[in-house]
Amino acid sequence: MNLWLGVLAASAAVYSWKLIGFLIPTKSLKHPRIADLAALVTVALLSGLVGVQTLVSDSRVELDARLPAVLVAIVLMVLRAPFIVVVAVAAAVAAVLRMWF
Amino acid sequence: MQAGKVGVVSLSVGFATGLYGISFGALAVASGLDIWQTCVLSLFMFSGGSQFAFIGVLGSGGLISLPAAILSSWLLGVRNGFYAVNMSSLLQTLGLKRVVAAQLTIDESTAVALSREGEEQAKGFWLTGGYVFLFWNIMTLIGALLGSSIGDPKVWGLDAAAAAAFVALVWPRLKNSRMRLTGFFSAFVAIVSSPFVPVGVPILLAGAVGVAIWALPNKART
Structure with missing residues (x-):
């Protein structure tokens, strides 16, 4: 399958949920179940x-540098760090570990 | 979030969310997409969770995992359908405006709209959706340009960054023990099934764990 085709198909597929939500009668999807x-x-x-x-x-x-990086990410989430910080620090942890070992 | 003018709230949410488009752009290029494909994803798919899922599956499996990548991103987009139902009755738009509103229906625009009252609900939706769209796409382009100029993504820890991105996306949703249990079991199933099924399929099996837990009786349900 062509990569471009995949990008467009996936985009259309994700958009379809949004459009369906706007088009269907409101009651049916509000069911808590x-x-x-x-x-x-x-x-x-x-x-x-994950x-x-x-x-x-x-x-x-x-098991490699990704695991400690993700553990650090979890700690940062507990500390309510913003998304971009969590991602950047995790990358830095993995990069530094790979540089050393 | 009621504190603060709706315009200011929308702008700050839009900017903060848009900022992590940088990480999406860089990771998308690392997963094998070119800069144009990366930007098209942010323009047309425009849903962070689905976009990260798409490049996550694609990055670990290559072209052969494309069907699983499409399916994963599609399934992760389902919550937008529920937001859309709520926004549809809140906005009461028609025609082309509705087509645009549908595209802007994401976590952030819905959250800001629902946190306001009266006329500010629609205003919060349009402003937040618009700002996120603007910044998300600019930052995606910047990230893609950066990502394509740095060489091996592993040296920069970008594979760990992708994992951390999913941690950050799922964490706020682990609100109760049922959700935490779902998270634990689905991650477990995805990991242990990985050696035995094609790339991408473990993610779909994880999704099936969610359906199975849904089918179980739930004492906490009201």
Whole structure:
């Protein structure tokens, strides 16, 4: 599959949710059970991405500089640091560790 | 958030959110997209979680993982549909304005709109959505230009930065023990399944954990 096609298809797919939300009758999606599903799936997908980005490379579980960097990121989230700080510090931690070891 | 003028609140939320477009731009280029593709994602997909998911799956699997990348970003976009339902009844727009409003319906614009009262709700939505769109796209371009000039992304810890970005996106959503349990199990399933299934599929399995927990009886439900 062509990369451009993928970029456009994914963009259209994500936009479709937004447009559907504006087009459908308001009542049907306000059901708390449906909102609960959306919240759970969002957390599950993001957590899956955390796990894979932190511990997997080339389909293998691998412990490297990413893990300490993510632990630092978690500490920063607990301390309510802003997004950009969390991301930048995590990158710096991994970069410095790789420079030393 | 009621404190402060709606214009000031919108601007500061828009700028702060837009700022991390820099990290998106840099990571997108590191994952194999060119600068144009990176900018098109920010213009047309315009939803941070979905965009990071797309490049995250693509970056670890390459072209072969493209279907999984599309599917992951699409599934992560579902919450925007729920925001849209709320914003639709709040804004009461029609025609082309509605098409634009739909694109601007994201976490931040919805949050600011819902934190205001009366006429300031619509104003907060449009201003915040507009500012985030503006800054997010400018910063994406800057990040992509930076990212394409720095060489090996691992030397700069950009792979760890991607992981940290997902931590920052999910953290505020882990509000109760049920959400934390969901987060733990889905991360676990994604990691242990990685050696056995094609790249990208572990993320979809993680999503399935969310559906499974939803199907279980929930005592806390009201």
